[in-house]
Amino acid sequence: MHPLLQVNNIRKMYGARIGCTDVSFDLFPGEVMGIVGESGSGKSTLLNCLAGHLDTDGGEVIFDTRDRGPVDTLTMSEPERRMLGRTDWAFVHQHARDGLRMSVSAGGNIGERLMAVGGRHYGDIRASAVDWLDRVEIEENRVDDRPSAFSGGMQQRLQIARNLVTGPRLVFMDEPTGGLDVSVQARLLDLLRGLVREMGLSAIIVTHDLAVVRLLADRLMVMKSGHVVETGLTDQVLDDPQHAYTQLLVSSVLQV
Amino acid sequence: MSEYNFAYLDEQTKRMIRRAILKGLAIPGYQVPFASREMPMPYGWGTGGVQVSAAALTPDDTLKVIDQGADDTTNAVSIRKFFQRTAGVATTEETEQASIIQTRHRIPEATLREDQILVYQVPIPEPLRFLEPRETETRKMHSLEEYGLMHVKLYEDISQHGQIATSYAYPVKVEGRYVMDPSPIPKFDNPKLEMAAIQLFGAGREQRIYAVPPYTQVVSLDFEDYPFEPTKADHACDLCAAADSYLDEVIMDDAGGRMFVCSDTDYCRSRRAAGHVGRLGTEAPLSTGPEAA
Amino acid sequence: MLPSHAPMIDIRDVSKSFTLHNQGSATIPVMQGATLAVGPGECVGLVGASGAGKSTLMRLIYGNYLAASGQILIGGLDVVRAEPRQILELRRKTLGYVSQFLRVVPRVSTLDVVAEPLLAVDTPLDLARDRAASLLAELNIPERLWSLSPTTFSGGEQQRVNIARGFAYDYPAMLLDEPTASLDARNRATVLGLIGAAKARGAAIIGIFHDEAARDQVCDRFIDVSAFAPRAAA
Numbered sequence: 121m122h123p124l125l126q127v128n129n130i131r132k133m134y135g136a137r138i139g140c141t142d143v144s145f146d147l148f149p150g151e152v153m154g155i156v157g158e159s160g161s162g163k164s165t166l167l168n169c170l171a172g173h174l175d176t177d178g179g180e181v182i183f184d185t186r187d188r189g190p191v192d193t194l195t196m197s198e199p200e201r202r203m204l205g206r207t208d209w210a211f212v213h214q215h216a217r218d219g220l221r222m223s224v225s226a227g228g229n230i231g232e233r234l235m236a237v238g239g240r241h242y243g244d245i246r247a248s249a250v251d252w253l254d255r256v257e258i259e260e261n262r263v264d265d266r267p268s269a270f271s272g273g274m275q276q277r278l279q280i281a282r283n284l285v286t287g288p289r290l291v292f293m294d295e296p297t298g299g300l301d302v303s304v305q306a307r308l309l310d311l312l313r314g315l316v317r318e319m320g321l322s323a324i325i326v327t328h329d330l331a332v333v334r335l336l337a338d339r340l341m342v343m344k345s346g347h348v349v350e351t352g353l354t355d356q357v358l359d360d361p362q363h364a365y366t367q368l369l370v371s372s373v374l375q376v
Numbered sequence: 377m378s379e380y381n382f383a384y385l386d387e388q389t390k391r392m393i394r395r396a397i398l399k400g401l402a403i404p405g406y407q408v409p410f411a412s413r414e415m416p417m418p419y420g421w422g423t424g425g426v427q428v429s430a431a432a433l434t435p436d437d438t439l440k441v442i443d444q445g446a447d448d449t450t451n452a453v454s455i456r457k458f459f460q461r462t463a464g465v466a467t468t469e470e471t472e473q474a475s476i477i478q479t480r481h482r483i484p485e486a487t488l489r490e491d492q493i494l495v496y497q498v499p500i501p502e503p504l505r506f507l508e509p510r511e512t513e514t515r516k517m518h519s520l521e522e523y524g525l526m527h528v529k530l531y532e533d534i535s536q537h538g539q540i541a542t543s544y545a546y547p548v549k550v551e552g553r554y555v556m557d558p559s560p561i562p563k564f565d566n567p568k569l570e571m572a573a574i575q576l577f578g579a580g581r582e583q584r585i586y587a588v589p590p591y592t593q594v595v596s597l598d599f600e601d602y603p604f605e606p607t608k609a610d611h612a613c614d615l616c617a618a619a620d621s622y623l624d625e626v627i628m629d630d631a632g633g634r635m636f637v638c639s640d641t642d643y644c645r646s647r648r649a650a651g652h653v654g655r656l657g658t659e660a661p662l663s664t665g666p667e668a669a
Numbered sequence: 670m671l672p673s674h675a676p677m678i679d680i681r682d683v684s685k686s687f688t689l690h691n692q693g694s695a696t697i698p699v700m701q702g703a704t705l706a707v708g709p710g711e712c713v714g715l716v717g718a719s720g721a722g723k724s725t726l727m728r729l730i731y732g733n734y735l736a737a738s739g740q741i742l743i744g745g746l747d748v749v750r751a752e753p754r755q756i757l758e759l760r761r762k763t764l765g766y767v768s769q770f771l772r773v774v775p776r777v778s779t780l781d782v783v784a785e786p787l788l789a790v791d792t793p794l795d796l797a798r799d800r801a802a803s804l805l806a807e808l809n810i811p812e813r814l815w816s817l818s819p820t821t822f823s824g825g826e827q828q829r830v831n832i833a834r835g836f837a838y839d840y841p842a843m844l845l846d847e848p849t850a851s852l853d854a855r856n857r858a859t860v861l862g863l864i865g866a867a868k869a870r871g872a873a874i875i876g877i878f879h880d881e882a883a884r885d886q887v888c889d890r891f892i893d894v895s896a897f898a899p900r901a902a903a
Binding site: 362 | 690757774
Binding site: 198199202206221223224225227228231232233235236237239240241242243245246263264 | 507520522524525527528531532534535536599600601602
């Protein structure tokens with residue numbers, strides 16, 4: 121099996137300050153990797169570098185494309201990278217309003233990626249939208265409502281539907297459950313877990329919430345001050361942390 | 377006359393605008409930025425069209441100006457007077473006679489010829505603006521041909537109204553490349569965008585010029601199951617009986633009485649001159665259009 | 670492939686210590702020289718005083734704890750050095766673990782909690798649910814509870830759901846941590862039956878049983894983990 125994504129020595133500087141550095145890993149098809157660390161640890165910087173939202177100061181992000189095989193997405197032409205962003209890649213933002221068009225109906229939000237890749241049959245697009253609303257547990261009769269009329273949890277589920285409708289192979293998620301109530305988080309996590317398995321998605325999830333990665337991630341990368349300090353199987357890293365920082369992180373979580 | 381340079385603008389400005397026009401013609405549908413000048417009329421009154429006309433006019437031209445198809449509304453009259461005074465060119469109300477036609481919101485019914493230029497006044501040149509407020513992003517979308525968003529707009533139309541309710545400024549794709557706002561012409565006029573004449577579009581406030589060269593392919597966007605339909609009121613003109621022209625609805629009284637008349641006043645006048653008579657029409661051609669006060 | 674006579678679970682000279690970086694970097698050795706092998710169809714009971722390291726050894730085998738040295742070969746894969754995805758694959762297809770506590774996502778029905786290990790190896794949904802239903806029935810979980818999440822169940826019920834989940838898929842190797850604790854006689858007999866059946870189909874099993882009668886009934890031999898305690902001099 122070939123890795124879906126090969127990340128080699130990614131480095132991002134903010135002037136003299138390190139955003140992230142020396143980050144390398146392989147992600148295989150169907151694998152979910154969590155990146156944890158406190159605010160300022162460089163985890164979001166890394167995610168945005170990987171997704172092409174930030175320019176890097178070095179390194180490679182090699183993605184196994186459908187038509188050309190492994191290609192470094194950092195040196196890809198912009199049209200090609202943006203096409204990837206609408207087809208095989210998806211990005212779920214922490215704040216749904218960053219990932220949704222708030223003035224467009226739920227159906228239009230879901231249909232946008234289909235239309236962006238050439239969908240020109242209204243009936244088919246709408247049927248897909250309704251199907252996806254159902255998969256993310258939103259009532260079909262909300263298809264023509266704007267996201268501004270939705271609760272925070274629904275907005276986040278709509279954002280997920282909008283991203284997954286084109287059947288991407290790699291999903292980047294930035295604190296997907298941040299800012300949601302605990303009960304709403306549980307529902308979202310359960311949903312994401314089911315979709316990841318059904319669709320065989322690979323995902324990279326940035327979060328500071330260790331409960332989230334325990335439920336969703338196969339493996340973990342722990343970051344501190346822009347460096348990766350520990351990697352491994354999720355339950356092993358959480359139950360038998362090796363690095364001082366990971367031990368501190370794990371022991372800081374309140375037990376319920 | 378001598379207090380104005382020909383057609384008001386100085387020669388350097390006209391050269392700058394002509395360069396933008398030529399670039400626009402070379403890249404059909406592409407919005408060319410230009411240094412729009414202050415004109416002696418407010419934005420929204422056709423400052424973009426006026427600058428394009430000024431750059432295109434020669435002393436031998438015959439100018440026609442229409443507003444919503446009519447030669448005699450305030451906007452049309454004032455622009456026509458503007459060029460009479462600053463350029464001293466001949467003017468006409470007859471489409472046939474004009475070499476340059478400046479228009480707001482209509483394409484004349486008469487088929488235009490290769491030796492004619494149609495200049496549109498454009499309020500908002502960016503067809504993607506409805507859904508994407510960032511200029512940096514819309515430019516990128518044009519350059520990368522990312523036009524899915526245009527169909528999102530049409531999708532929203534159908535989901536809210538059961539059909540594509542956009543009835544004017546209906547987006548088109550030019551020569552298979554750029555998506556373009558044809559200015560707020562009724563979608564009835566969209567098929568006429570493929571024509572023999574040169575079409576120039578000027579947006580003064582937004583500082584953009586774009587163009588459609590003669591015989592360029594112009595396709596109205598649609599869905600396979602909701603195809604584009606050029607629509608008009610389902611009537612014939614009450615003055616000239618034309619069944620094929622775009623009609624204005626005119627309320628006659630407080631009892632709901634109304635009539636439908638050609639929005640293209642010259643077209644209506646010439647048909648009546650040729651003897652066509654509508655439901656409410658009279659034998660003798662009127663000297664002014666029905667909206668005249 | 671493994672030669673047929675090779676042990677399914679083969680543990681060689683494994684040591685484990687914990688370094689507490691945030692408590693003066695104290696290093697606490699907890700296991701040394703752990704060596705044992707379990708063949709197909711064999712059930713080995715771990716014995717030793719409380720705190721001797723029975724659970725630690727189970728966690729090391731499952732890959733939940735990281736061994737400091739040695740080899741832990743399960744079906745030929747060395748858990749100590751394997752990539753996370755190899756361990757996950759091992760856990761899906763080869764190595765089952767029935768822990769004492771049920772850890773599940775809220776909102777998932779009991780039936781699907783039990784069916785999940787089967788779904789993870791691409792068993793069709795209806796087959797997986799049929800198998801889950803028969804296990805739940807066998808373990809006396811009332812059918813009206815199957816559609817509910819087990820998070821609200823009593824301790825005993827949760828334990829039985831956990832066992833049903835652990836036995837849903839026929840793992841070639843299994844780790845059982847107190848599978849009969851807090852069960853009544855009838856359910857205890859059912860669980861012992863499941864263990865016997867797993868042995869009969871060739872599963873290699875390592876178990877911790879405080880219940881001596883149960884231990885004697887299913888275990889073929891015992892390993893005293895006290896023997897793996899680190900020597901004071903080390």
